[in-house]
Amino acid sequence: MKNFYDVQQFLKTFGTIIYIGERDAEIGLMMMELDELHAGGMIEQREYDTAKIILTHELKNSRD
Numbered sequence: 001m002k003n004f005y006d007v008q009q010f011l012k013t014f015g016t017i018i019y020i021g022e023r024d025a026e027i028g029l030m031m032m033e034l035d036e037l038h039a040g041g042m043i044e045q046r047e048y049d050t051a052k053i054i055l056t057h058e059l060k061n062s063r064d
Contacts, residue, residue: 001047001051002054004055007030007051010047010051011030011033011034014033014042016030018030023058023062024059024063027055027058030051030055031055034051034052034055
């Protein structure tokens with residue numbers, strides 16, 4: 001994963017599509033979904049960490 005789109009596609013492999021039209025809210029929901037997948041043991045630590053870093057960066061950029 002290298003960007004926001006890659007994180008969206010990664011979540012899509014688990015049947016998760018998030019679109020509500022508000023970028024900050026979408027990123028928050030994507031982070032919560034990653035937390036759930038990680039807690040359930042469905043994704044590896046490295047995937048989780050990478051996706052969270054990307055989403056945190058996107059959230060920061062959307063607020064600038």
